[in-house]
Amino acid sequence: MxxxxxxxxxxxxxxxxxxxxxxxxxxxxxxxxxxxxxxxxxxxxxxxxxxxxxxxxxxxxxxxxxxxxxxxxxxxxxxxxxxxxxxxxxxxxxxxxxxxxxxxxxxxxxxxxxCETETLEGLNVHRVSAWEQEDRDITTQGLAGYISAGDMDDTDALKRGDVCELINPETGSRIQLPIETYDHKNRKDNTIRINGITRKLLRVDSKDEGEDNEVRLRILTEVDEEEGTVERASKWLGRRFVDYSYSNFRVLPGYDRDEGRNVVRMNEDAMKGLGIEENDRVLLSWLRDEKRRRNVRCQSGWEEDKDLEPEATPESSYGEEESLSVRIPSTERDNLNISVGDSIQIRRDMRYQAGKQVSLSAFGILGVVVGTGQLINMVFEQITFAYVVSSVSIVLVLSVFTVWLVMNPIRQKCRTPE
CATH class of the missing domain: 2.40.40.20 (Barwin-like endoglucanases)
Known part of the structure; x- marks a missing residue:
């Protein structure tokens, strides 16, 4: 070498x-x-x-x-x-x-x-067809790249569902996506199927859209730190009570005034798609680099900033227009090890959303607790062990149910429209 x-x-x-x-x-x-x-x-x-x-x-x-x-x-x-x-x-x-x-x-x-990295070179880009999209809810399932089973089997280090890095060899732009195989009569080796939004983010075309239609796939062999039991439990509860939607956004340079302020900026339509409002907190991350995940505040861009406006996307994407860009200052890019032109995943912060909604509904939750206590006092004439167990159990169950109801408007913000 x-x-x-x-x-x-x-x-x-x-x-x-x-x-x-x-x-x-x-x-x-x-x-x-x-x-x-x-x-x-x-x-x-x-x-x-x-x-x-x-x-x-x-x-x-x-x-x-x-x-x-x-x-x-x-x-x-x-x-x-x-x-x-x-x-x-x-x-x-x-x-x-x-x-x-x-x-x-x-x-x-x-x-x-x-150095040698595990890569698949010169993959021809094809569009994702309707048969791959019809059952996918993009708010709760990650977008994926699809390669043939032959290409998957020929690469020992790659398994279905592994997150890999797609790179535009002409511009260096990167995005990380899970890689799946597909079974279709038109499947071919040395090809990859990605949807219109992903192609737009990478600035690549499908084979019938233009000439810039090749990507490089890098298999990420770096060792991941597995999530602990607490992290998995927290995420499971968060999805049931708060939920989130996410998307990938192309990174643009941030405003000078935002350097060191822990702030990113995106289009208001993009914020709506993520189920957030002005000044809510979001998580920025590479999929395979969770330790560098950044928790930042999200604000809208300046009115004259046309680079944050929605872009028309090919018909094989999930919508006619998408807000695909986010402005991230260099202080945050350095913490994530990303560059301008890369595309990263952004989702809302479930803990922040839960705290925000519960604090607004604190008096309602307190009313449930007090009312439950009064009801139990009417049933039991004196304090016994059964009284204590019943009180704690009923208050706990009703409190959890109340919080779940209180969080319903937040959950609905990230649901796919019918």
Whole structure:
């Protein structure tokens, strides 16, 4: 495997002409084209390992992309000719560098190594047909990519339902989806079926819509931390009492004023689809990276912000128009290890919704408890063990039932319209 050495710098060390539009916001290693070309088995937007020179173990996995054609390697390199690479500060720290000591080029050297990742290359994109959509409730079931059983069987590391990363090889945009097989007379190997919204998010076409109709599928082999018993119980109760709907959104740069404020912005229609209101809290996450899930407040964008407006989607999607974009400031993107152009999953925070609704209905719930106590006092003439057990049981049951009723309007907000 080939490798290359660069000196890590941040965005402020380069000029705007060094980047293609949006490139400087990538959570990746941006290198001169000559450096990328020196890695014989690595193409743009593929993954490499980044590490400090003295580190022998596996490095940090990141995408690699090239500067724009206007970038001058000679201008942005050390006196010894070592090229500079643009790497975000948080990624520098993950590699093991100290950005606070960045004046010393020797201390900011990074080794870029080629690496092998489990991928399916050049999958031709086909649209998802009605037979795959007819029984799916997109508010409570994840969207999926469908490949042939042959492609699934040929890949030992991939099983049905595994979450994988789909990458547009032309733009580097990513989305994570469960991968399923399908049984249909038109099934073909080396193809993947995804719905219109997913194609729109990735900026790819189906075979009958255009020429940009290939994606790369990366199998995520990183070890997941399994949910604990408390987390599973909390999610089970949350779905029964509060519920949620979710969707995938393409990441846009956030407003400067939102940096460090724990705020994201989306279209009001998109918020309605998630069953939330202005200033409600939502969860942002990669499906296979729950430990980096972010809990943030959601607000609408400025009126003149046309990039958050709904986009027309192909007829094979679930609607004619969808609000597909969300503005996320760099402080939140860095915590999630995502880049502008990626598509992440967003859903409402069930705990926040429960607390919000219960607090509004506190007096009604208190009335049930007091009324139940009065009823039990009428049945029992004196305090006995049976009195205590009955009191606690009845109050508990009626309180749970009351809370379930109180939460009904919240649950209905994320139901699929008839």
């Amino acid at each position: 080939d490798s290359a050495r660069v000196v890590s710098k941040t965005i402020s060390d380069f000029r705007n002409h060094c980047f293609e539009e949006g490139d400087k916001f990538w959570y990746a290693a941006i290198v001169p084209q000559s450096t990328l070309s020196g890695l014989d088995d690595t193409e743009e937007y593929e993954y490499v390992e980044l590490s400090a020179p003295e580190v022998d173990e596996d490095g940090t996995l990141a995408q690699i992309i090239a500067f724009s054609d206007d970038h001058d390697v000679a201008e942005f390199s050390t006196d010894e000719g070592r090229p500079w690479a643009c790497i975000r500060t948080r990624l520098q720290r993950e590699i093991g560098l100290d950005p606070d000591d960045g004046d010393d080029d020797e201390n900011m050297e990074v080794v870029i190594r080629e």
